[in-house]
Amino acid sequence: MGVVxxxxxxxxxxxxxxxxxxxxxxxxxxxxGILDFTVITFxxxxxxxxxxxxxxxxxPGTDIYYVLGLSLPWPVALLxxxxxxxxxxxxxxxxxxxxxxxxxxxxxxxxxxxIVYGIVGNDTRLFDGFEGLVGVPxxxxxxxxxxxxxxxxxxxxxxxxxxxxxxxxxxxxxxxPLGRTMRAIREDLEVAEAYGKRTFRVRMSAMVIxxxxxxxxxxxxxxxxxxxxxxxxxxxxxxxxxxxxxxGGRGNNLGAVVGSFLVAVLFNEATRFLPAISSLPxxxxxxxxxxxxxxxxxxxxxxxxxxxxxxxxxxxVVPLQHGTxxxxxxxxxxxxxx
Amino acid sequence: xxxxxxxxGFGVVTASVLALASVGLSLQFGVTNYVNFAYGAYLAFxxxxxxxxxxxxxxxxxxxxxxxxVATGLVAVLINIAILEPFVRRGTSGFFLLIVTFGLSLxxxxxxxxxxxxxxxxxxxxxxxxxxxxxxxxxxxxxxxxVIAVMTLVAMHLLLTRTALGRAMRAMSDNxxxxxxxxxxxxxxTLWTWFISGSxxxxxxxxxxxxxxxxxxxxxxxxxxxxxxxxxxxxxxQIYGAxxxxxxxxxxxxxxxLVISSAYDLDVAFVFLVLALLLRPQGLIAARGKx
Amino acid sequence: xxxxxxxxAPATAVTPTDGxxxxxxxxxxxxxxxxxxxxxxxxxxxxxxxxxxxxGAGKTTLVNxxxxxxxxxxxxxxxxxxxxxxxxxxxxxxxxxxxxxxxxREYPQLTVLExxxxxxxxxxxxxxxxxLLRPGRYRAQxxxxxxxAVQILDDFGxxxxxxxxxxxxxxxQKRLLELARAVMAGPRLxxxxxxxxxxNPALVDRLSAHMLRLRAEMSITFxxxxxxxxxxxxxxxxxxxMAVGRTLATGTMAELRQNASVVTxxxxxxxxxxxxxx
Numbered sequence: 093m094g095v096v097x098x099x100x101x102x103x104x105x106x107x108x109x110x111x112x113x114x115x116x117x118x119x120x121x122x123x124x125g126i127l128d129f130t131v132i133t134f135x136x137x138x139x140x141x142x143x144x145x146x147x148x149x150x151x152p153g154t155d156i157y158y159v160l161g162l163s164l165p166w167p168v169a170l171l172x173x174x175x176x177x178x179x180x181x182x183x184x185x186x187x188x189x190x191x192x193x194x195x196x197x198x199x200x201x202x203x204x205x206x207i208v209y210g211i212v213g214n215d216t217r218l219f220d221g222f223e224g225l226v227g228v229p230x231x232x233x234x235x236x237x238x239x240x241x242x243x244x245x246x247x248x249x250x251x252x253x254x255x256x257x258x259x260x261x262x263x264x265x266x267x268x269p270l271g272r273t274m275r276a277i278r279e280d281l282e283v284a285e286a287y288g289k290r291t292f293r294v295r296m297s298a299m300v301i302x303x304x305x306x307x308x309x310x311x312x313x314x315x316x317x318x319x320x321x322x323x324x325x326x327x328x329x330x331x332x333x334x335x336x337x338x339x340g341g342r343g344n345n346l347g348a349v350v351g352s353f354l355v356a357v358l359f360n361e362a363t364r365f366l367p368a369i370s371s372l373p374x375x376x377x378x379x380x381x382x383x384x385x386x387x388x389x390x391x392x393x394x395x396x397x398x399x400x401x402x403x404x405x406x407x408x409v410v411p412l413q414h415g416t417x418x419x420x421x422x423x424x425x426x427x428x429x430x
Numbered sequence: 431x432x433x434x435x436x437x438x439g440f441g442v443v444t445a446s447v448l449a450l451a452s453v454g455l456s457l458q459f460g461v462t463n464y465v466n467f468a469y470g471a472y473l474a475f476x477x478x479x480x481x482x483x484x485x486x487x488x489x490x491x492x493x494x495x496x497x498x499x500v501a502t503g504l505v506a507v508l509i510n511i512a513i514l515e516p517f518v519r520r521g522t523s524g525f526f527l528l529i530v531t532f533g534l535s536l537x538x539x540x541x542x543x544x545x546x547x548x549x550x551x552x553x554x555x556x557x558x559x560x561x562x563x564x565x566x567x568x569x570x571x572x573x574x575x576x577v578i579a580v581m582t583l584v585a586m587h588l589l590l591t592r593t594a595l596g597r598a599m600r601a602m603s604d605n606x607x608x609x610x611x612x613x614x615x616x617x618x619x620t621l622w623t624w625f626i627s628g629s630x631x632x633x634x635x636x637x638x639x640x641x642x643x644x645x646x647x648x649x650x651x652x653x654x655x656x657x658x659x660x661x662x663x664x665x666x667x668q669i670y671g672a673x674x675x676x677x678x679x680x681x682x683x684x685x686x687x688l689v690i691s692s693a694y695d696l697d698v699a700f701v702f703l704v705l706a707l708l709l710r711p712q713g714l715i716a717a718r719g720k721x
Numbered sequence: 722x723x724x725x726x727x728x729x730a731p732a733t734a735v736t737p738t739d740g741x742x743x744x745x746x747x748x749x750x751x752x753x754x755x756x757x758x759x760x761x762x763x764x765x766x767x768x769x770x771x772x773x774x775x776x777g778a779g780k781t782t783l784v785n786x787x788x789x790x791x792x793x794x795x796x797x798x799x800x801x802x803x804x805x806x807x808x809x810x811x812x813x814x815x816x817x818x819x820x821x822x823x824x825x826r827e828y829p830q831l832t833v834l835e836x837x838x839x840x841x842x843x844x845x846x847x848x849x850x851x852x853l854l855r856p857g858r859y860r861a862q863x864x865x866x867x868x869x870a871v872q873i874l875d876d877f878g879x880x881x882x883x884x885x886x887x888x889x890x891x892x893x894q895k896r897l898l899e900l901a902r903a904v905m906a907g908p909r910l911x912x913x914x915x916x917x918x919x920x921n922p923a924l925v926d927r928l929s930a931h932m933l934r935l936r937a938e939m940s941i942t943f944x945x946x947x948x949x950x951x952x953x954x955x956x957x958x959x960x961x962x963m964a965v966g967r968t969l970a971t972g973t974m975a976e977l978r979q980n981a982s983v984v985t986x987x988x989x990x991x992x993x994x995x996x997x998x999x
Contacts, residue, residue: 127528129467187704195465196707198528199662202467203655207700214694261853269838269846269859272831276839279828286788286822287906288814288842297849331536334529343830378544385536389513392526404832404884407867 098241101248103357105316108251109309110356113333114340114348115262116305122342122402123271124298125278126189127198130205131306132330134177136212136322138307139314140219142173143228157220166231170311177307178300180208185299189292205330213322224321228314251312258305262345265301272405274298275343306333328381332356335384339391341398350400355384432565437684439566445680446579447637451653452660452672453586454630460603460667461623464524467531468509469631469657471538473650475502476632477639478546484553491555499632506628507621509534515620535651543647550644571640582633583673590669595622603667655696656683659703678702737799739763741910741942742818747786747796748966749779756782757793758966764910764959769932769943771953771974774963780946781823783963784914788820789813800910815842817909821916825895827902829888833879836887836898837870838863840905870905877901877931893924900931904939911935913945917952925949929956950974 113131120126146169149161164172188200213222220226231250233243265271277284277291285291314320332355340351363380391398455469466472480498483489489497517530560567568576590596598619601609610616631650638653639645660679664671679702686698735745740763749757756779764770772780785791787798789810797806805813828836844866846852846859874880877897882890887898896916903911917925929952935941947953953960954974962969962983970983977983 125525127525129532187707190707194525195528195666196662198467198532199465199658200703200707203658203700203703206652206655207697210694210696214691264856265852268852268856269844269863270849270852272835272839273844273847275831275835276828279830280826282790283822283826283828284839285810286790286814286820287840287902288811289839290811294847301849328536328540331533334532338529374548375544378540381540382537382544385533385540388533389530389537392522392530393517396522396526402830404886405835406884407834407838 094239094241098244101241101244104248105244105251105312107353107357108248108255109312109316110333110336110352111255111349112258112309112312113306114336114352114356115258115345116302116309117333117337118302118342118345118348119262119265119274119298119305120302122337122344122348123266123278124274124295125194125281126295126299126302127194127201128299128302129198129202129327130184130208130330131333132325132327133205133208134181134303134306135310135313135329136208136320136325137180138173138177138310139320140173140212140225140310141176142169142311143225143314143320144219145169145172146229147225147227156223156226157217158225159218166229166315170308173311173314174304174307177310178304181300181303182296185296189295189299202327205327209322209325219320222322224319224324225314226319228318228320230315230318247316251316254308254312258308259345259349262305266345267405270294270297328377328384331381331384331388335388335391337398338388339398341400341402343402344398344400347398347400347402351398354399355387359383359387434685434688435565436567437688438681439563439568440572441681441684443568443572443575443641443680444684445677446576447634447641448656448660448680449673449676450579450582450630450637451634451657452664452676453583453669454627454634455657456661456664456667456669456672457599457603457630458623458627459661460669461599462514462518462620463606464527465531466627467528467654468535468538470648470651470654471535471542472502472506472628472631473635473638473653474539474542474647475505475628476635477645477650478542478551478647479632480636480639481546481551481553491553495633495636498636499629502632502635503625503627503629506624506631510621510624539647539651546647548646550646552644553639575637575640578633578637582630586630586669589626595619599623652696655703656699659699659706662703663706675706735761735763737797737804738802739765741766741801742787742944743799744783744787745797745799747783747793747798749782749786749791749793755966757786757796759796760963760967761796762961762968762971764942764944766942767936767940768958769936769945769956770959770961771957772944772946772961772963773948773950773953774969777965778963779966780963781914782966784820784912784946787813788818788912814906817907818912819903819906819908819910820912821899821903821914823914823918825892825899827887827890827895827898829886831887832884833874833887833890833898834867834870834883836902837873837905838866840902841866842906873901873904876934893920896920896924896928897931900928904935904941907939908941910942910944913943915946915948917947917949925952932956 113135116134117128117131120128144158144160145162145164146166147158147161148163150156150158184201184204187204188197212219215221216223230243230247232246236243236246238246273284273289273294277289277294281291336351336355337348338351339355340349341347363376451469451473455466459465476498479501480494483497484491484494487494513534514527514530517527522530555571560569561573590600598609598614599622601612601614602616602619606616635650638650642649656679660675661672662675663678664673664675679699682702683695683698687695735743737743737745742764744763745761747757747760748755758779760779760783772783774780782791786793789805789808789812792807797804799805800813800816800818803816805816805818828839831839844859845862846856851858871880871883874883877900879894879897879901882894887895890898900913900916916928920928932943933956936943945957957974959971960974960977961971962977970977970980972980
């Protein structure tokens with residue numbers, strides 16, 4: 093029984109984490125139209141920084157090398173991870189958001205992600221290179237002293253709370269005038285600029301907030317699995333988040349949730365539990381990646397708006413000063429033909 | 431000094447590989463007006479088709495390479511007909527085409543890895559003893575790369591300037607609506623563009639594999655960022671710009687290896703990409719008359 | 722009397738205070754094409770000024786330079802006496818100079834009402850901290866904007882379409898939305914790039930009536946690029962004629978009809994002829 097609960101809770105944790113990733117990408121891409129092809133890099137930055145903030149000092153003779161090692165409490169580590177992801181998002185944005193062309197932006201994000209990957213992998217002094225960090229302490233595990241399955245349930249509760257806060261704030265942003273301006277920039281950057289919008293600044297806000305979201309997801313990831321290595325955050329992982337958002341419905345946080353459930357949980361995480369063929373250990377992940385890439389292409393062909401399409405913003409009805417509305421609106425329809 | 435010149439020689443080889451691949455990407459980018467993020471997989475197709483033709487079908491290497499080049503060109507055309515062209519016809523914005531090619535790269539690279547395996551392969555040809563040319567020293571393969579690159583680029587120049595197809599490609603690259611209005615069969619030109627782009631990717635992949643000796647499914651994709659650097663430095667759609675960009679980045683990547691570890695090759699290319707974007711986003715050779 | 726600009730006259734024949742918008746000696750080259758070649762003129766406050774000229778005269782380039790979308794190689798732009806040359810477009814817009822684009826450029830996936838709600842500048846709710854943490858602080862302003870937007874939509878006969886996605890409007894409705902959205906920004910000067918192109922005569926009349934109304938009610942000054950000379954004659958107080966990147970003549974339409982070089986420019990559009998005439 094405990095095993096089953098643990099298994100379900102594990103899927104629940106991944107569901108929450110992918111929701112946060114998808115909210116972050118939604119703020120960048122769905123709201124603002126930023127093609128961030130390196131989403132997962134922010135997850136790694138958040139995870140690593142929270143990891144080295146929480147780990148104790150590097151032990152000589154263990155062959156595990158990393159920077160910092162501050163033994164900080166977990167809430168502080170969470171803040172550090174989120175801030176670091178935001179800072180990296182800011183740096184990438186400084187280059188990528190300067191140019192109007194969306195293809196330049198996509199290239200720069202993809203290239204920057206690959207640079208971070210190369211540096212983290214090759215420079216073993218930062219986060220132990222391709223071996224990665226291990227043994228990152230889990231929040232409250234020392235205090236609670238639970239068996240792993242019960243701990244997973246507690247951890248799920250923590251993830252759910254953080255996810256709910258992220259969802260709430262993302263929706264609030266969407267409905268705000270700032271969110272509206274972000275969507276106007278998504279629709280036509282040049283026009284928004286001509287209407288006095290500081291498009292660079294607004295896009296940078298979206299870039300940084302999105303990065304922070306993904307970074308928070310990264311912190312939760314490293315807490316849950318207690319380790320993080322470059323193999324866990326390749327381009328394929330970025331695409332899982334993209335697939336979740338595209339399949340679920342971009343521009344809509346409910347779509348992000350549905351997509352995370354369909355792609356990241358049902359499909360992606362469930363296939364991890366399939367038995368691997370021992371002679372072909374890579375076949376399952378290969379097929380998984382092929383399917384996820386294909387799923388996005390098919391979705392864009394058959395249902396480009398996603399399962400849950402973006403909803404229209406509704407304003408509460410405001411009474412007009414005078415009573416000509418019905419008449420003029422009716423007249424308009426007659427004139428509207430070109 | 432001799433190490434510097436020796437490295438300069440290797441830089442020319444890298445630049446040759448890069449030029450082949452960059453011209454192919456830039457040409458297609460210019461004509462179809464969207465980036466193909468799956469281009470790294472096309473390089474891999476070139477490598478593995480050649481590898482299979484050479485090792486399994488026992489064709490001589492040069493013939494296997496020719497098969498690899500043509501087959502990659504055909505794959506590029508097929509992918510365009512089956513997947514990309516339908517999206518373009520429907521009027522999908524460039525935005526979503528980028529996501530489609532990004533997804534395509536994931537599909538193709540993993541398919542290649544599933545078919546040909548994760549391990550490193552290498553072409554079964556003897557490296558031979560180094561050939562000395564004054565202060566430079568090359569393997570036979572490296573010399574062949576430079577010669578092939580120069581011949582191919584000259585052929586590309588002739589194609590673009592002397593043939594109706596080449597002029598049509600340039601017209602579509604400069605002004606697509608005007609090109610259509612002036613009676614160019616844009617569909618046919620687009621197909622040829624994909625064939626040439628794919629073939630150049632194949633050739634770029636093969637020469638890359640010869641230069642790095644060992645290769646696997648993702649070798650071409652890693653190189654993709656260096657290609658992007660050359661293409662953006664040269665100006666998108668600018669064939670000659672791509673050649674110049676390739677020369678600059680090819681030399682820079684190799685010469686920087688004298689100062690810092692060659693593990694940071696990608697980062698050097700990235701620095702150039704960033705500098706190009708910040709200082710000269712329209713490319714070294716700016717497009718003419720575009721308002 | 723129509724004044725013809727002399728080829729040898731200094732480019733700064735106008736001074737910054739000659740009008741609400743003053744363009745002095747603007748030049749811009751694209752590759753081998755001299756799109757603007759020392760263009761100078763003034764738009765007086767309270768007028769509806771037309772900018773006419775043959776294709777390739779540099780009208781759209783001029784609009785782009787004035788609005789800050791393209792940097793000029795030389796020359797200056799003054800708005801309300803202030804030098805705004807090569808300022809970023811958003812800064813120029815904040816000063817009250819709003820431009821529309823040649824083709825309808827509505828925000829397609831935003832509703833008609835939202836298209837207007839984006840326009841007000843420096844909204845309280847556009848600040849990140851307010852948007853995320855203190856949404857109560859923008860409610861009052863949002864409601865005021867909403868009332869204004871609804872009123873403007875009603876004025877333009879688009880109230881019934883307020884919750885429709887802008888992309889679903891007809892071509893004519895999109896043109897009205899473009900103007901309504903610009904009005905929502907509260908501009909002092911509105912630059913319209915071919916607002917009447919490709920629309921039916923009834924709608925031309927309606928747009929014209931709206932422009933006259935906006936000038937009277939909101940004292941908006943207009944500069945409009947236009948090809949339809951009948952519209953120009955009926956609507957505009959003042960006309961600026963451009964050819965080959967420079968000002969060829971200015972004056973009322975009636976005056977310009979008497980001007981041989983203007984007629985030649987329209988008939989031939991050729992460089993040599995224009996120069997020969999002047």
